[in-house]
Amino acid sequence: MREVAFIKQNKEKWLKFEKAIFNDDLKDPDALASEYIQIINDLSYAQTFYPKSKIIGYLNQLAAKAFQKIYKTKREDTNRIVGFWKTEVPLLTYQYRKFIYIAFAVFSLFTAIGVISAANDGEFVRSILGDAYVNMTLENIEAGDPVAVYKSGSNWGSFIGITVNNLKVGLIAFILGVFGGFGTLWVLFKNCIMLGSFQYFFYEKEVFWESVRGIWIHGAMEIFAIVIEAAAGLILGASILFPGTYSRMESFKRGVKVGVKILISTFPFTFSAGFLEGFVTRYSNVMPNFLSVGIILLTLSLIGYYYLMYPFVVQKKMQQSILTSGRLNEV
Known part of the structure; x- marks a missing residue:
């Protein structure tokens, strides 16, 4: 046949x-x-x-x-x-893996735009992060602790505040997927431009390694989770734009159901990132390189394996x- x-x-x-x-x-x-x-x-x-x-x-x-x-x-x-x-x-992540790949591709592109923009415009970082934040960071660099901003406040206060903020970013990235995925792309764009310009700023001031040792202790899980949440938003958007054999409403309901499940799956990683930022990152300048690098590689491996390799298993x-x-x- x-x-x-x-x-x-x-x-x-x-x-x-x-x-x-x-x-x-x-x-x-x-x-x-x-x-x-x-x-x-x-x-x-x-x-x-x-x-x-x-x-x-x-x-x-x-x-x-x-x-x-x-x-x-x-x-x-x-x-x-x-x-x-x-x-x-x-x-689900195996079935919708192409959206995760797209989210990572877009993340890389937008972050690169942030880096290139900061490299070619001396005022770009200030326009994105604000004068107050840049000036404070410059003072921290001069004092020998580029990531001192992560040491302000109490452990629990930082943990709760940062976790709530990251959860809010993830929820917004997903919910705005209802606008055909373009709202999600906008949230990702803003965060990636900030990340790229921020990291280039440290590179320009010759403290890039110090920033990596500090920021990515919690950033590996935090940023990875945001990309996955963006993928959930893109799934929601695609369910509206491309209903296939379903009615648009039925396709939308399926998109919401799948997207919410993937969104919820990121919450443990978001909580873990908040915990690391509140209780561990503040000690990055006093811990040995092997420990900070080990934490970064471990956290990145855990979330990377779960979303990129374990689904195939x-x-x-x-x-x-x-x-x-x-x-x-x-x-």
Whole structure:
């Protein structure tokens, strides 16, 4: 059978099944389980006869979602919170990974614009950060502690204030995705321009390394989390602009649901970044290089692995479980 005929023959069945799964319409689990087996068979058929077809990815994602819904164990139900971060979010970030890649590409571009602008305009940093902040930083540099600003206030006060602010930035970046993703891009643009110009300022004053040792102790998780939150906003925007086979409202609801889950997944990292900024960064100038660098690499590795590598691990395990389940049901 030709691929076009295969898709035409089964499209209605797939869409009906997809709607039931994503809308949690599980009134007849036995019927859905039977349809799930048919999806598995279609997936196996497509892998055999159309190995380069995009339909394989679609059926694989559909089967993975169905597997989660239909074959949940009681133990998984009692550990819903653990399952959220262990399985559900990684599968979502795998499915929507292109938005994460886009968010990182845009982040890099906007940050580079900040660096280039600061390098070519001596007043650019002041226009972005303000005279008061720049003057204070210059005084700190002259005093031998470029990141002294992170040592002001109490530990708990800094932790709470910084965490609340970062949560607010993430929420705004996501919510403004409702404007087709352009609001999210604007939030990302403002923060990246600030970051790029800020880091170039330290480079220009020949204290770049000192700034890295201090800022990125908490910044690795903080900035990474904001990029992921921006990706959630872009998912929301895309759900409005590109509804696909769904009505625009239905697509929007799905975008909100997925985006909120990815947004919530960043909160532990945001809290961790706030804790580091409140309790650890203030000691960056007295701790040895290996310790500050070790913290930066550890935090960056943790959040990087969770969003960029672990989703592939979970997806592979899920695919193996799906195929195994399909074979067992055929016996």
